[in-house]
Amino acid sequence: MAYNVKIYPRILNTIFDIKGSISDVRAHLKDHIYSFPTKPNSYISQGDWKVFYVGLNHWILMAPIDDEQELTVSLKPEDAPASVSIVLISDTLTFFHLDGPDAFSIMSIACPLNLNNDAFTEESVTFSEIFGLKGLIFRDGHGFKFAVDQSFGEMVSQYLNLTLAD
Amino acid sequence: MKSHNRLKAGGRIDRSKRLSFNFNGKIYYGFEGDTLASAMLANGLNVISRSFKYHRPRGIIGSGVEDPASLVELLDEEASGNNLSTNVKLKEGLSAKSINCWPSVDFDFGAITQYFEKFIPAGFYYKTFKWPTWHLFEPLIRVAAGLANAPKMPPKSGHFESRNAHTDYLIIGAGPAGLLATLIAARSGANVFLVDQNTEAGGSLLSLNLSINKRPAMDWVDGVIKEISAMSNVTHLQDSTAWAYREHNLVVVNEREVENASIIERSWRIRAKKVIIATGAIERSLVFPNNDRPGVMLASAVQTFVSRYAVKPGENLVIFTNNDSVYSYIKDFKRAGINILAIVDSRKTIESDVLDYAADERVIPYSIIKNVNGYKKVNSVVVESFGDNGLEIISCDLLAHSGGWNPAVHLHSQSRGTVSFDEKIAAFIPDQYVQSAINIGACNGNFNLREIFDETKLFMLGQLSASKQMVYEEKLECNKQMYSIEALWSTDLLNEKNKAFFDIQNDVTHHDIQLALREGFSNIEHVKRYTTGGMGFDQGKTGNVNIIGAIADLEGIGLNDVGTTTFRSPFTPISFGSISGVREGAVVLPFRHTPVTKWNLEKGAFMYEAGARWRRPGYFPRDGESFQEAVNRECHAVRTGVGVYDGSPLGKFELKGENVGEFLDLIYTNMMSSLLPGNGRYGLMLTDDGLIFDDGVAFRIDQHRWFISTSSGHSDSVNQHMQKILAFDRPDLDVKITNITNQWNNATVCGPLARKLLQKLGTNIDLGNSSFPFMTFREGKIANIPARVIRVSFTGELSFEINVSPRNMLTLWEKIIKAGAEFDILPVGSEASHVLRVEKGFLSLGHEVDGTVDPYDLGMNWVMSKKKIDFIGKRSVHLRRSSGIVRRELVGLLPTNPDEAIPEGAPLTPKGKKVATEGFTTACVWSVVNNRWVGLALLENGHSRHGEEAYVRLKNKIIKAEITRPVFHDPDGKLLRS
Missing domain, CATH: 3.30.70.1400 (Aminomethyltransferase beta-barrel domains)
Known part of the structure; x- marks a missing residue:
């Protein structure tokens, strides 16, 4: 293999798309999510959960897929006030985890974004481009995770295979 | 063949590593460190290729990217089209051949074109190849164009890669200026990319025997490389060409020696906060008769071959110059054993300290080369002295010439920076900057090493904060270098019969320039396009400024008034593969799958893209079944039983x-x-x-x-x-x-038996028509899978759109197929869906909705709300319709012959006459329920013409059809509401 990297493809996570003013969102989720990132394009972790701040009045909550049922019950999307939108979109995104010394190299092939440490820190998250597709990118440990529209999962897998080919 | 031109010692080649290579079918030998060009010269090969237009024999002229003549085609493992032999690194087993010649480079039938030269002047193709039609000539021109052949097969192993990088400084060129800039930036802690096109760092220092701090200059180079190699903040890309400078300080670099053996080449897209261009200068040609004969070389190339590659390109040398730079080479030429017969200098006066370098040589001032004799190799030159108008023939086998130095402003020009003409050095230098960049060193018009170091240090330290300016305090002492020039854009060629080339790559002669001006193409951009001077892979590296100068002379204006053209990327030829990177084969175009895609493929579906990059099944053919038979079978299932299609892409x-x-x-x-x-x-x-x-x-x-x-x-x-x-x-x-497009996949079950099938699958939803009517949705479980079921219909039949999460989609699909077996269920592809919707007259984007129709045109008045004050498009619709302009309206077509199909898109004309169309066929399908072809069309005033005849005008016949309502099945919509 040309690169020293381990790739975990097409991982399913619990994902909720959350929109609304921070005060309204906090008011609805206060018992479940006690902290929100305040800096745009950053995220915070709460145990296994992550809250991404990805746009104006727009957050994404990510959690292990096993937590989907519990979160669906506790976040009560259907009970959210009109000013808050909470939509379960777990199946919309498929995740890839790149781990290892050459994860950065693979990302530099896939993505034109400046992912240098000083520009894209451990708390950074953003939508950018992955192999020409819209992708959600963030650092994770020594590597990176990114997500693309689930329907493009097979294509991205093939791209990664080509990238790693001997 | 013996390498009889190889010097016994010297050069930066590794004589312990002998390499064999094949050129035009013969085996030769060179050494590690050679280029293909230096190895060929060492083996005494004079004619490397044939010229583009006149098929004149061409040898090696330059020693690097500036060489305009010695293109070769690489074969076998390295197969690729046009490669500069001066840029091809010699490898064991390398195989190459000459281009643009047949049957061989030594005897080329194409050379016959020289006898017809009067009929093929510049621009003749613009005037000639249009009668009677361009297409008559197109195949021949396509064969001639492009010179070498592109490889027929992809590389047997390895792949290309393309990656992105972001950095504080991108320094282009590892010559003295670039190296010093790199060192200072790197010591400051900044992120630095250093890119250099040569196989070794050093730039001009590789070829010139200069000293820095009283030691060989290359010792200083080695020291810098050693230091920056240990720095994690420096990425050093050697043998890598910065070939394009785009907006937002994006520079594209082609890396040819990649650390991973599986990567053939890598393309870097580097975005830098500051781009430092240190690309040096390129020696330009002098323009004189037969200046393209093998054995006529740039003086700097001779110096490089002698010093860097230990190759002696000839025994008996004449030098022709208009500037000082060649004089410093004399010592090296003599050391190599080359006889210097004369130095022909066009200048009347030459400084005495310059002449000191040629103290023992014959210098002929105020003189030019009047002609070069020899066809495949120079055998003598004719020298004309302006002083006494005398002509002298000097026998020689090598002519080294120098028309001065052009700062390599190509990347600066690509960045949209401007240039201006500097009279002092008779060259264009960078003027205005558009992006965050700076030119330093020779590419900024500075040809003196000492001054280059001073300039670089001053600039780089100025970039740093005061606290970091201590990073570089070393002093650099180096040789004095001289440079003065008197411009000589060409020798007097007005009545010259022999060809004198301005652009050797494109065979552009003085006649061509004169012709362009005579025909009124005096603007430099027009001259470029009319003559092709400065086009192609060469982009005028050696000839452009001479053309500008010649135009200035002929028109009696200054060079700044003539101006320059924009240098295009790529700076040198590069592989297409490196641009595309890993985007090849299956991923060359984006594609989207649903969870059922694999199942479709396993069932033999014919797949194609159906909007937004989705790969969908067109139809599911069985063994021996035609397309139409398969589609008919699927339609029949939906109309009489039950079918299912994957509606996930909605x-x-x-x-x-x-x-x-x-x-x-x-x-x-x-x-x-x-x-x-x-x-x-x-x-x-x-x-x-x-x-x-x-x-x-x-x-x-x-x-x-x-x-x-x-x-x-x-x-x-x-x-x-x-x-x-x-x-x-x-x-x-x-x-x-x-x-939520991909949060909800859907399997749409449709047909009279759809409800029965859902009941068999098991559900907690009351499926009765009264409790779950058309255009409602219910949430519940189907086959024990959480689902959102919607009653809509695109087929005109009873239909249930079962939406589930993608993780459950394949399970649902397989359960539907299994449960549906009892009802002879069939999977339905896009083709059958198309037929079913045409039978119903339902619109389809791209067919009836082609960007020109409004709802009234399609007979959908009912969808235009009368109650709402406003909606997007309302005013425009009413304005258009109140104008009374005739509209094309949706109608049905029933071909008079029920077995005759109308091609989709076919025009309708009044009575089938050859007049302006009055509409076109948007769709025509074989209707299983009607047992005939039925079509839809957009026809002028179509709504009021039901019952009339329409005429489809084809190239070879006219098809008659009855105009009807655009619905051929269940006109009242009872079935879909059932």
Whole structure:
């Protein structure tokens, strides 16, 4: 293999798309999510959960897929006030985890974004481009995770295979 | 063949590593460190290729990227088209051949074109190849164009790669200026990319025997390389060419020696905060008769071959110059054993300290080369002295010439920076900058090493904060270098019969330039296109400024008034593969799969792209079955039993907020806000100019939550449309949109037996028509899978759209197929769906909706709300229709011969006459239920012409058809509501 990297493809996570003013969102989720990132394009972790701040009045909550049922019950999307939108979109995104010394190299092939440490820190998250597709990118440990529209999962897998080919 | 031109010692080659290579079918030998060009010269090969237009024999002229003549085609493992032999690194087993010649480079039939030269002057192709038609000549020109052949097969192993990088400094060129800039930037802690096109760092220092701090200059180079190699903040790309400078300080670099053996070449897209261009200078040719003969070389190339590659290109040398730079080479030439017969200098006066370098040589001032004799190798030159008008023939086998030095402003020019002419050095230098860049060293017009170091240090330290300016305090002492020049754009060629080339790559002669001016093409851009001077891979590296100078002389104006053309990328030829990177084969175009795609493929579906990059099944042929038979079978299943298709690609969005109803009323033509939870409505979206943009359905989930579905192909466009309205037109509306296209896949079960099938699958939803009527949705379980079931129909039959999460889609699909076996269920592809919707007269984007129609044209008056004050497109529709302009309206077509198909897109003309069309056929399908061909068309005033005859005018016949209502099955819609 040309690169020293381990790739975990097409991982399913619990994902909720959350929109609304921070005060309204906090008011609805206060018992479940006690902290929100305040800096745009950053995220915070709460145990296994992550809250991404990805746009104006727009957050994404990510959690292990096993937590989907519990979160669906506790976040009560259907009970959210009109000013808050909470939509379960777990199946919309498929995740890839790149781990290892050459994860950065693979990302530099896939993505034109400046992912240098000083520009894209451990708390950074953003939508950018992955192999020409819209992708959600963030650092994770020594590597990176990114997500693309689930329907493009097979294509991205093939791209990664080509990238790693001997 | 013996390497008889190889010097016994010297050079930066590794004589312990002997390499064999094949050129034109013969085996030769060179050494590690050679280029193909230096190895060929060492082996005494004079004629390397044939010229583009006249097929004149051409040898090696330059020693690097500037060489305009010695293109070769690489074969076997390294197969690729046009390669500069001066840039090809010699490898064991390398195989190459000459280009543009047949049967061989030594005897080329194409050379016959020289005898017809009067008939093929510059621009002759513009004037000639249009009679009687361009297509007559096209195949021949396609063969001639491009010179070498492109490889027929991809590389047997390895792949290309393309990657991105971001850095503080991108330094282009590892010559003295670039290396010093790198060192200073790197010591400051900045992120630095150093890129250099040569196989070794050093730039001009590789060829010139200069000293720095009283030691060989290359010792200093080695020291710098050693230091920066240990720095983690420096990425050093050697043998890598910066070939394009784009906007936003994006520079594209082609790396040829990649650390991973599996990567053939790598393309870097580097975005830098500051680009430091240190690309040096390129020696330009002198223009004199027969200046292209093998054995006529740039003086700097001779110096490089002697010093760097230990190759002696000739025994008996004449030098022709108009500047000082060649004089410093004399010592090296003599050391190599070359006899210097004369130095022909066009200048009347030469400084004495310059002449000191040629103290023992014959210098002929105020003189030029009048002609070069020899065909495949120089055998003598004719020297004309202006002083006494005398002519002298000097026998020689090598002519080294120098017309001065052009700063390599190509990348600066690509960055859209401007250049201006500097009289002192008779060359164009960088002037205005458009991007964050700086030129340093010779590419900035500075040809003196000492000054280059001073300039570089001053600039780089100025970039740093005061606290970091201590990073470089070393002093650099180096040789004095001289440079003065008197411009000589060409020798006197007005009545010259022999060819004198300005652009050797494109065979552009003085005659061509003169002809262009005579025909009124005096603008430099026009001269370029008329003569092709400065085009092609060479981009005028050696000849462009001479052309500009010649035009200035002929027109009696200054060079700044003539101006320059923009240097194009790529700076040197590069592989297409490195641009595309890993994007090849299966991923060359984006594609999307649903969870059922694999199942479809396993069942032998014929797949194709069907909008928004989705790969969908067109039809499911059985063994021995034709396309039409397969489609008929699928249609029959839906009309008489049950079918199922994968509707996952439909665009789907969830909308939430206080004002969703109001928003939907704005974007759809009909009223959506009045819908009750659980109910939905079909609707059309219009563009601002009142034309149909998309169709779909909207359903209300609860007071403030809705979902809508759109066509598959327009899903992204509709999303952008909605977001734009909310961001710019109606930011006051509280509407939050979430794309759920891939949160909900759907299997659409359709046909008279659809309800029975769902009942068999098992569900907690009451499927009865009264409790679950058409255009409603219910949430529950189907086959024990959580589902949102919607009653809509695109086929005109009873239909249930079962939406589930993608993780459950394949399970659901397989359960449907299994349970449906009892009802002879069939999977249905896009082709059958198309037939079924045509039978119903349902619109399809790309067919009836082609960007020119409004709802009235399609007979959909009912969808245009009369109650709403406004919606997008309303005013435009009414303005257009109130104008009384004749519209093309949707009609049905029944061919008079029921077995005769009408090609989709076929024009309709009055009585089938050869006159302007009055419409066209949007679709025509074999209708299983009608046992005949049926079609749809957009026809002028079509709604009032039912019962009349339409005429489809084809190239070879006219098809008659009856104009009908555009519906051929269940006109009242009873089945889909059943």
